[in-house]
Amino acid sequence: MAADTARKASYQRQMEWRAQVLRPTLIGTAALALAYLVAGVTGFLISPLYPWDGLGVLALCAGCGALLAWGRTALAAAFFVAGISQPVFYAGQGYGIASPANAAFLLGIVVTGLVVGGWFLGMWTAGYCLWMLGLAWGELTGRWTPPGAIHDPIPMARWLLFWWALFIATGALVWLFARTLERAAEIARGQTAALEGTLHNLAAEPGLDTFLGRVLAVTAGQFGARWATLWLYDAATDTLRAPLAYGDGQIITPDDPHGAALPAPVPAASVVLWQEAIRTRRPVVVTDLANDPRVRLRNRLLAEGIQTLLVVPLLQGDVPVGQVSINSIERRRYRPEDLDLALALAQQVTLAIQLGRLAQRGEEAAVLEERNRMAREIHDTLAQGFTGIVVQLEAAEDTLATEPDAAQAHLNRARALARDSLAEARRSVWALRPRALEGGDLAGALDRAAQALTAGTPTRAAVHVHGVPRPLPPDLAGHLLRIGQEALTNAVRHAAARQVAVDLTYDPAAVGLRVRDDGRGFDPAAPAPAAGGGLGLPGMRERAAGMGGTLTLTSAPGAGTEVRVQVPVGKESP
Numbered sequence: 001m002a003a004d005t006a007r008k009a010s011y012q013r014q015m016e017w018r019a020q021v022l023r024p025t026l027i028g029t030a031a032l033a034l035a036y037l038v039a040g041v042t043g044f045l046i047s048p049l050y051p052w053d054g055l056g057v058l059a060l061c062a063g064c065g066a067l068l069a070w071g072r073t074a075l076a077a078a079f080f081v082a083g084i085s086q087p088v089f090y091a092g093q094g095y096g097i098a099s100p101a102n103a104a105f106l107l108g109i110v111v112t113g114l115v116v117g118g119w120f121l122g123m124w125t126a127g128y129c130l131w132m133l134g135l136a137w138g139e140l141t142g143r144w145t146p147p148g149a150i151h152d153p154i155p156m157a158r159w160l161l162f163w164w165a166l167f168i169a170t171g172a173l174v175w176l177f178a179r180t181l182e183r184a185a186e187i188a189r190g191q192t193a194a195l196e197g198t199l200h201n202l203a204a205e206p207g208l209d210t211f212l213g214r215v216l217a218v219t220a221g222q223f224g225a226r227w228a229t230l231w232l233y234d235a236a237t238d239t240l241r242a243p244l245a246y247g248d249g250q251i252i253t254p255d256d257p258h259g260a261a262l263p264a265p266v267p268a269a270s271v272v273l274w275q276e277a278i279r280t281r282r283p284v285v286v287t288d289l290a291n292d293p294r295v296r297l298r299n300r301l302l303a304e305g306i307q308t309l310l311v312v313p314l315l316q317g318d319v320p321v322g323q324v325s326i327n328s329i330e331r332r333r334y335r336p337e338d339l340d341l342a343l344a345l346a347q348q349v350t351l352a353i354q355l356g357r358l359a360q361r362g363e364e365a366a367v368l369e370e371r372n373r374m375a376r377e378i379h380d381t382l383a384q385g386f387t388g389i390v391v392q393l394e395a396a397e398d399t400l401a402t403e404p405d406a407a408q409a410h411l412n413r414a415r416a417l418a419r420d421s422l423a424e425a426r427r428s429v430w431a432l433r434p435r436a437l438e439g440g441d442l443a444g445a446l447d448r449a450a451q452a453l454t455a456g457t458p459t460r461a462a463v464h465v466h467g468v469p470r471p472l473p474p475d476l477a478g479h480l481l482r483i484g485q486e487a488l489t490n491a492v493r494h495a496a497a498r499q500v501a502v503d504l505t506y507d508p509a510a511v512g513l514r515v516r517d518d519g520r521g522f523d524p525a526a527p528a529p530a531a532g533g534g535l536g537l538p539g540m541r542e543r544a545a546g547m548g549g550t551l552t553l554t555s556a557p558g559a560g561t562e563v564r565v566q567v568p569v570g571k572e573s574p
Contacts, residue, residue: 019073020397021114022080026061026068028401029084033057060084081112081124096146097135097159105132105163106170113174114401125171129164136160177404180411211352212244213251216324219345220246223310223338225328230349232322233268233314240274240322241265263297271296277313278320283339284311287331301327308332312346314353321350337418389414391492395456410456441469442477443504446484450502453485459492460499467506476567479543480513483551486540487515487563495519495561513565521555540565 037054060083067076095101105128112124136156139149150156212230220228227247231240242263245252254262268274272294277284286292286309289301295309308328314321324346334342396410443465450461472480484502491497497519505512537553540563544551549567 018077018117019068020394021400022064022068022073022077024398025111025114025401026065026080029080030058030061033061057084078120081108081120084108084111096148096150097132097139097156097163098148098150099146102132102163105167109167109170110174110401113171113178117175117178121171121175125167128167132160132163132167177400212349213246213253215345215349215352216244216246217251219324219326219342222341222345223326223328223334224330224332225310225326226304226306227325227327229263229325229327230322231274231325232353233320234265237265238268239265240268240271266296273309273311274313274323277311277323278315281313281315283313283334283342285309285334285339286311287333305329310334310342312342314346314350316350316354321353324349340418389418391453391457392455406456413452413455442472442480443469445477445481446502446504449481449485450488450500453488453492454500457492459497461488461491461502462500463502463504465504465506469506472511472569476511476547476569479547480511480565480567483540483543483563483565484513484515487561491515491517491519491561495521497560510566510568512567514562516560516562518560521557521559521561523557524553524555 033054036057037051040050040054060080064076064080064083067073067079109121109125109128113121136159138144139146140151140153140156142151150159216228216230220226227245229242229245229247231242233240242265243254245262252262273284273286273296276294286295287307289295289298289306289309292298295301301309304327306327307330310326310328312324312326314323324342326342392410392414396407396414399410400407443463447463450463453459454461488500488502491500495517497517500515500517503512503514503516505514541551544565544567547567549565552564552566553561554564555561
């Protein structure tokens, strides 16, 4: 059941991505058809089918657009590819197999791979190859005589093999590229949803067991697993015990009727997979459960139909806390992005356990403060980082059909942002100085954050420094950096701004930060949504108040937004 649900969700996400690619493709094709009709009126282009060919393409785009609006994405894509190929067929028949006009078939293969994909791409590529074979046979037998017709079988065979090799290579490359882009977009959206869901639970759930159970549920759902089990390490007895698990749609604890299903404690020294995960600080994957000697409880796992095992270490600094084991009933290949997400979710489990231990020691106030800080820090690092990833993926989608090199550059930026965000989140969780401030000043860190978030997008950001820069206390600089990053993220993600100006002002007794954008703006007096309101603005206010400063927000619908922070500070840093 869980696997079927995961497959359906994956298919739905693929259809959403196909629709995002098909929509601009239809608009671009319609624009080219209009340009062709205008050129024909001026006499620049002459075609025997003019103007019916151009009008037919316009009608095709309109019909496919209607199907797309009705939610029939696959049908719209199939009709578009089939219809747009007709002029290509005509060109091949009219100009001959040796004509460069046959390169137009490559465009049909690219469009097919992007908007339909899968087995249809292979079928369509094979159809193009058969059509070229028909063209070759027609020229050899004299059934039609295009300009430069070839009647010698040997040169004809060379041309035919050339076009076949080009078609097949193009189809394979487009298939690989489309799969990579689909997977990247799916991972980014899945990671964002999973992390936001656990972050919300962390801030809202009063009970540690409830939160941990929900994280296990999110983890199992994200990876399409049947079971997700939490194991905690007891240093006093050197054992691993399983106090909590999620499986078959329910959270299992020792106190409920299903508690007997939890595994018994085991000596930690005998759990080879855990020892390896702790030593490498990375997840360990087992795909050959029946023959892997590292696996304990092999017979029990095989009897339950488990095919793939993923062990994720739980670490508090260098201190082992335990592990999360994720058991899937299907053979799975985990990508590096999947393993990074598993580590991020496991980190939240570790932090939640730390909070629980603090509470048991009677430090309720410290727990509340740490929870708020952790929620704010995760929001200011992972959420902002994934915003940048989504921005880069959307930019890649926009340029994929016309500028493959630019699309690849966007994908590279998205990959780099994912790695940097995960590293920065780990540092933030442990209250370390932001890496962007190491070896540099606040202005430089703000500028790097702005450029990373807006690279390859229509948004342009500029950082200006006023006054005489001077070193700031680490905490103050870190809070100002996070406020600036949040304001930049809001400008790109929510305001659709074209221009963002960041002003950093050093006065003798204060430091000020102002972020202005020309986006859509909003009404600050309007009530926040009941759900999904986010932690951004409250987090910025908390940071400003914690520094003894003030935060002022000015905005109006259609008039952009300005965030201004003023913090008192001595002439010299402590």
